[in-house]
Amino acid sequence: LEKLPRVQGAAFDSHYLEHRSTCLQGTRVDVLNEIMRWCQSSADGPCIYWLCGMAGTGKSTIARTVSKVCDNEKRLGASFFFSKDKEDLKKAQNFVTTIALQLTEHIPGLKPLVSEAIKKKPDISEKILEIQWRHLITDPLTSLDQEKLERFVIIIDALDECEKNDIRLILGVLAQSYKLCTTRLKVFVTSRPETPIRKVFGETIMKMHQLQILHKVPQKTIDHDIRLYFQDQLKDDVTPEVLDRLVEKAGGLFIWAATACRFLQCASIMKERRLKLLLTDGKSSRHPEKELDSIYITILSTSIKDKFHDDEYEEAFELYRRIIEVIILVPSPVSMDTLSRLIHLSKDTINDIIGDLHSVLDIPTDDAYPIRTLHLSFRDFLLSESRCQDTNLRIDEQQGHRSLLSECLKCMSDKLRENVCDLPYPGISSGDVKKEIIEKALPSELQYACRYWIYHLQRSGNEVYNDGNIEKFLQTHFLHWLEVLSLMGVVSEGIDAIRALESKVSSNENERLYELSHDARRFITKHRKTIEDAPLQIYSSALMFSPTGSIIRKLFTQDIPRWIKTLPLVQENWDPLLQTLEGHSNVVHTLAFSPDGKTLASGSEDNTTLASGSSDHTVRLWDPTTGASRGTLEGHSNAVHTLAFPPDGKILTNCQSSNVQPNPWGTSGSWITHEHHNMLFLPVDVQPRCCSIYGAFVAWGDALGRVYTMELSSYI
Template sequence: MRLLQSNSDGSLTPTEFFEDDIPEYAILSHRWGPEEVTFRDLIDGTSKAKAGYNKIQFCGEQARRDGLEYFWVDTCCIDKSSSAELSEAINSMFRWYQKAARCYVYLSDVSIRKGKASDTSAECTWESAFRASKWFTRGWTLQELLAPRSVEFFSREGNRLGDKATLEQQINEITGIPITALREQHLSQFGIDERFLWAKSRQTTRGEDKTYSLLGIFDVHMPLIYGEGEAKAFQRLRETIDKPSYTLVSSSSSKKDLLRQLPNADKAPYNAYDRQDEPACLPNTRVDLLQEIYDWIDGKDGQDERCIFWLSGLAGTGKSTISRTVARRCSEQKRLGASFFFSKGDGDVSHAGKFFTSLAQQLAKSIPSLQRQICDAIVKQSDVANLSLLDQWRQFVLGPLSRLEERQQSYVLVIDALDECKDDNDVRTILKFLAEARSLETVRLRVFLTSRPEIPIRHGIRDIPQAEHQDFVLHDIQPSIIDHDISLFLEDNLGRIRQEWTLESNWPGEEALRQLVLYACGLFIWASTTCRFIREGKRFARQRLDVILQGSSSAVTVPEKHLNDIYLFVLKHSISSDYSDEEKKEACDMLKHILGSTIVLLSPLSTSALKRLLQVSKEDVDSTFNDLHSILDIPNDPVRQLRLHHPSFRDFLLSKDRCGDFWVDEKEAHQRLATNCIQLMSQALKKDICDIHAPGTRTSQVESSHLQECTPPEVQYACLYWVQHLQRSGSQASDGEEVHQFLQAHLLH
């Protein structure tokens, strides 16, 4: 594929790329005129003298504004003197438009300039010209409308008129193409005769092109034979489509597109990008427990009907680490069906809305023979996102699995931290449906499940016949075994710190390790938080270890007490001892404000978005978080989301008995966030915030990049969650004058 690159002197450089190396690019759609720039004109340097150069210049400038270095224009990116290159290009054209980051439609017969000064309807004149544009009558422009995800329309002056989403109603009325086809539904879902009807009244300069322009619409390849005539070309296309293999090939090519229609939680899998730094169990740790889990997976437990393994444990006992270890091993053995790691307050993985559809999408990838069954279910159901959990489970998971004809090997679903799913009723529903996996005959589905021993889960498990589940209580393991594993964990992590900072070969020493194991009191989260705290000390790592050893009581107490101690130690250490009492109080108040807001957020934000939402300075945020890396995952990139290393820190801050002066009043934190959201929306919201000029446009119809540009993350967060924060604060919308004023001014925005 040959792409153009604009140079600083205004010249254009054509560069050829092969399939795997093609960068992001923009693509132009237009009607050919009398003076188009050809590939030869580019090579000869005569392109600027032609009228068609203005369109190329427009495309390059618009691409640059959209952050794209390369762009493609059909007139000059194909060497039409080569019949082989022309044939390859026409057969690849649909795919090139489909893969373009942006498609710009240049309408040379649509102008936004006013007619007469007295014409009060002049602002709307472009729409009548848009409806009459000859672009909608040309053969090649049909695929240029349907193939790309992003299609933007521009007047001859280069002004943006709208895009395929915002103008879909007008385009539907002009072309007769269904709105569902304009919204990226795979074209194979539309009948062959219907697709031919879309092209019936369109014209091409050469008769054969009326057929060749439809190759991508029907997902077929054909050799080009110019001179064969329109009728012969059309006959060859029909013969290709009518071959028995066509339906199968078309169906196969559309499976991925159909599966993408399933709502998916991107952060759910064990190996999601956001989880890449989260550890698995170290070698020689959790040996007996992992072996028991693997024996259950293999059916060696003698209780083959036990389809659910429930691993319960207190906060910080290492459940998620075990889940990651099990999921990775199953994945390596090609036995992982799917995984879903819940996380409280983390968007799509904090609730059950996309739970079963995410499992279905992963199962389709893990079990190839299942793809057709799931795709058939998607085709039959037009509104996947709004289905009940029952219908999602039965139609996209249990139903397709039960219709598998050939006997399959066993597969494992790994569900971690079910207690962090925010609706207790959904938790019980999930457990009830997962137990139905026992009824499957052609595939054995095992469900490995972890959670804290919360009441909804205990009751849900109790409702499942005892013979169908196996339970393991993590905190019931013999203390000596847990201490051994924690010792290996500490030895490994502190050994890395020793190498990193070239400390003595015997550091930290056996006695220090023994004390640390004693202080951990069976909690892996204590050990991991301690290691992060020491590592963050960098060249002061030795001193930080000494302070922990001196500050902890040697008496064995309840595990929570030791976790409190390490969290309190980190928080106190983050406030400089050189501050005056007044400065310490101010720093503590700022820490509580920022941390309190962070832990009650209903969806994660980046540090840059958080500071704008809370209306605090970058310096305040940076200084507050500077020494908290041991308890918070703080990315170097300020636009990446901020996260807690472990949910136990949220529990700690919200408990007055546990954290003393650092206690966060949950209702007050929600009230402050509600106020911040309302203030931010009052400043940021306005009529037609995305400058679409098309009332009634849905958010889903607006290009994602354009939406992000007009409504940054903190504004989107405020719009989505201000009501929930207000509810959780215990306040009513009628209580505050500020709320009333906001609703009066912005409710319809």
């Protein structure tokens, strides 16, 4: 089970959701009763319950309440709360595996069945979601006593906050409702009424689900619940008449009520003034979205105009946009510390601007914790030209991403360098670098910039591809960026990022950047394992074993360590096989240098000799400096497995050699070592079947009958 990836923060009772509330006692009574009757009913009825509602109608609060009740009744099988604020919580990648792991913790007897399923398919987490669901959930559940399964419910909240393409994948799993019903398991789903979700629920699985539309609940019922909420939050601070006005202004939106209460509670000495601001527009038009927009405008305008003079408004609003665009546009929330360093503003300045926005932002007292919007509707409002018509308040999405891209590039250009953690040896594994060393060398803003600069690039508009900044960054810091990704353990994200860049750049409009990004993709995919395992091998192994015509190799040739004097022969372009010392027709088993280092012998089963012994029954002789063949020794009746030169170098024998003089250079598995420290990783396609070292010359043979040579010098 430990092999299955789990999304942290997905469960209803996770620390990530700790500050989110459940329904106030006495509210949502009818809706909750109906949902709980469905949860407790026979599995012969609808196996899916879809709670649908517009933004701000309280879907997630209801989902948390249902989760808590089900958990108390030992009825909760699993819960997954999607969120646009957290990278892992807006993707479906590990959705099924997370659900499966939670089910094994709640359903007796399921754990060994899922464990056995994983043994049968160790790579199950790499399969498509439908196969994962069948293999990890449906099949194991059908092996259990079906009567015991009637009580369990899976709760999926805010499906609309999942990425669009991933929503379709999850709906594809849910669309197999007939299979779901055979397990007697139930699924409770909440979302906005987005078109793809409506279509699937309305057509594909219409007969298998029950529907509740929150914004169609009788207005009287909603107003009653919102009144109870205001009474609980504001106590006796408002008169019944004012309470009636607030309920009316809320327009049926709990998010309006919650935001209004926070706005009033943030500054107790200003409560009367703020209350008047909320009620100045007269009676509600009963257009909920307009009322929500109105309160957002009031809160934002007040936060600036209460603090600054008229002649300071322009500068204050400019600072506001710089700060808010980061908070609402980042793919993963950032802390005050990160925000401050990323956009080069002091924390005092940031607090001056957003300090009064606690009614719409979650601003932790600890500057190391992330700042988040309290509700997705606030972000939607700020980015909408039709809803937020005040240009001082509205955030231009493309311009915001351009600004963040610029800050990311500047951050990386200022802080990236070779061997950023000052590791003592080039063969140190990324897993062996202590976390505290990485965190000290890679501050949070640099980690953010390295992970997400291409995310912002993709959303910045096409003109950014032609301004030269991206090309300049890659030409200077591409390898440094890969090193950081290796240390962070996210090399796969780098591959995706470079692929995204290559697909976006037009070869017609910017041929140089297109060719550079294409070569960068070939480089990172070719050497992925090397880069993931040992970050500093980027500058030696990855560069050396890239084609001589590679743009990346040409750009960074000067970074190849000076202790490597002669590089192995490799191909000129990416596609052909390596151009090395070729001639054997079978596996190369053995290699030996002559005592003067001028001849290398290779033995093979192909009957042919650096000296190299091979499965071609031969021994071939090579010039290790130029790679030129010096002849072939034939006559063996079987494979040549071992070669050795005598001290005088005159006779070559096919026996195990012994090193006469100690040599600091050596080999260990797939590594060339220096005084037992890993120094140079040999990629899979050139890994040695045998190896021989003479002084500073290293030679090895591979399974395809090729021989490689390289000259080294003292390591400093």
